[in-house]
Amino acid sequence: MTEDAFKLTSPDGATTLDLPVRKGTLEPNVIDIGRLYRDAGVFTYDPGFVATGSCASDITFIDGEKGVLMYRGYPVEQLAAQSNFIEVAYLLLYGDLPSKIELEEFDTSITRHTMLNEGMLSFFKGFRYDAHPMAMLSAVVGSMSAYYHDTMDINNPDVRNVFAHRILAKLPTIAAAALKLNMGQPFVYPRNDLNYCENLLHMFFAVPAEPYEISPIAAEALDLLFILHADHEQNCSTSTVRMAGSSGANPYSAIAAGISALWGPAHGGANEAVLRMLKEIGDKKNIAKYVEKAKDKSDPFRLMGFGHRVYKNFDPRATIIREMCHKVLKQLGRTDSPLFELALELEQVALKDDYFIEKNLYPNVDFYSGIIYRALGIPTSLFTVMFAIGRTVGWVAHWQEMITDPSGRISRPRQLYTGPAQRDYVEVSKRG
Numbered sequence: 001m002t003e004d005a006f007k008l009t010s011p012d013g014a015t016t017l018d019l020p021v022r023k024g025t026l027e028p029n030v031i032d033i034g035r036l037y038r039d040a041g042v043f044t045y046d047p048g049f050v051a052t053g054s055c056a057s058d059i060t061f062i063d064g065e066k067g068v069l070m071y072r073g074y075p076v077e078q079l080a081a082q083s084n085f086i087e088v089a090y091l092l093l094y095g096d097l098p099s100k101i102e103l104e105e106f107d108t109s110i111t112r113h114t115m116l117n118e119g120m121l122s123f124f125k126g127f128r129y130d131a132h133p134m135a136m137l138s139a140v141v142g143s144m145s146a147y148y149h150d151t152m153d154i155n156n157p158d159v160r161n162v163f164a165h166r167i168l169a170k171l172p173t174i175a176a177a178a179l180k181l182n183m184g185q186p187f188v189y190p191r192n193d194l195n196y197c198e199n200l201l202h203m204f205f206a207v208p209a210e211p212y213e214i215s216p217i218a219a220e221a222l223d224l225l226f227i228l229h230a231d232h233e234q235n236c237s238t239s240t241v242r243m244a245g246s247s248g249a250n251p252y253s254a255i256a257a258g259i260s261a262l263w264g265p266a267h268g269g270a271n272e273a274v275l276r277m278l279k280e281i282g283d284k285k286n287i288a289k290y291v292e293k294a295k296d297k298s299d300p301f302r303l304m305g306f307g308h309r310v311y312k313n314f315d316p317r318a319t320i321i322r323e324m325c326h327k328v329l330k331q332l333g334r335t336d337s338p339l340f341e342l343a344l345e346l347e348q349v350a351l352k353d354d355y356f357i358e359k360n361l362y363p364n365v366d367f368y369s370g371i372i373y374r375a376l377g378i379p380t381s382l383f384t385v386m387f388a389i390g391r392t393v394g395w396v397a398h399w400q401e402m403i404t405d406p407s408g409r410i411s412r413p414r415q416l417y418t419g420p421a422q423r424d425y426v427e428v429s430k431r432g
């Protein structure tokens with residue numbers, strides 16, 4: 001990070017500050033305002049962190065205007081076409097693509113950590129049969145801090161490494177346990193002869209009564225979706241993980257906090273909301289009515305799966321997922337999927353609408369992912385869990401980066417206070 005200076009002059013012209021401009025590998029640069037309060041007595045004000053960089057990071061780069069997304073410098077399009085999720089996970093965690101041996105060792109380690117402590121499985125007996133899988137996921141991941149607390153020395157790189165492998169490996173197993181509870185079926189143990197996505201499909205859909213055949217296109221589609229969801233720099237859930245972790249909290253708790261943040265419909269919960277919205281629209285003839293609803297400021301309805309804080313031209317992940325959606329539906333013989341037809345039509349109508357054009361609202365990563373999940377037989381309530389499985393590696397990579405940053409401090413934003421100025425306490429008997 002080299003430095004330049006940004007001059008800031010107070011309204012009365014009496015004070016001028018030279019604020020350092022930090023330059024990243026790629027633009028935009030940032031103004032370092034760390035000394036602003038000390039030198040000028042003011043804070044910055046930026047609700048929603050629209051123009052605020054919360055940290056420096058080597059992990060993921062996004063250019064929202066150009067629709068660029070890169071993990072550790074590699075364009076996501078190349079990774080989606082040529083890599084696989086486990087390799088991408090290694091890249092995100094360790095910074096470079098692995099050698100053949102490193103990849104094999106990493107893959108083996110992830111495979112060997114997939115089983116849950118049997119005691120953890122008993123948590124699922126406490127949930128109601130219809131508990132939302134995201135609620136179960138955040139609760140059970142949070143409970144991992146109870147299993148791995150005394151041994152969790154966050155200053156020890158080996159301990160951090162085991163944490164990374166363990167959480168990445170166990171997320172699909174926890175998700176499968178939640179799904180099986182919802183379905184009223186027995187839990188299915190992981191199989192070490194299968195790869196990450198095959199094993200996930202096995203745990204989701206196999207039953208003890210008959211053999212289960214894993215569909216290669218289903219495994220391929222999941223692998224792609226996990227690559228595309230793996231990281232997205234300082235989004236809401238990742239920032240939550242960093243913030244929770246910045247206090248030195250147990251990292252399993254920090255990941256559970258990230259899962260909770262992801263659940264909201266403005267973030268990862270959008271994939272579930274998209275499918276519910278498409279079902280509600282129901283028919284192409286209703287599209288115009290729903291587009292009008294989305295534009296009506298007095299109506300809380302929004303077109304789910306549209307818009308993004310950072311992407312203002314297109315979401316590169318949506319482009320890739322749309323193609324995979326075609327492929328999956330074709331291979332599964334579901335080209336006549338009415339929901340897919342409806343989604344395509346809705347996309348076309350919205351893309352031609354002045355409101356959506358003016359506000360740069362385009363389909364995002366969540367618009368088509370749900371249609372793929374649905375085609376694979378994954379229930380709607382599990383869609384955001386699928387997002388969480390992919391995003392966990394990003395959360396862990398950011399947690400690692402945060403915890404090993406020598407300049408790292410507890411996250412502690414300030415505020416613009418708008419409450420009452422000082423007033424004196426009045427005894428209850430004397431209040432009017």
Ligand code: CMC
Nearest residue numbers: 265266267268270294302303304305306307308309359364
């Ligand atoms: N439908 C209708 N209007 C919208 C939509 C939408 N989906 N998204 C944004 N707008 C309007 C919004 O009303 C506002 O209008 P105005 O300037 O007149 O007040 C303008 O566009 C800017 O929206 P914003 O809410 O200020 O933008 P934001 O950057 O704070 O929010 C967003 C981004 C993704 C939360 C938002 O676009 C949204 O709610 N989209 C629907 C939910 C969704 O698909 N979320 C998934 C995001 S991608 C995956 C992920 O991050 O997890």
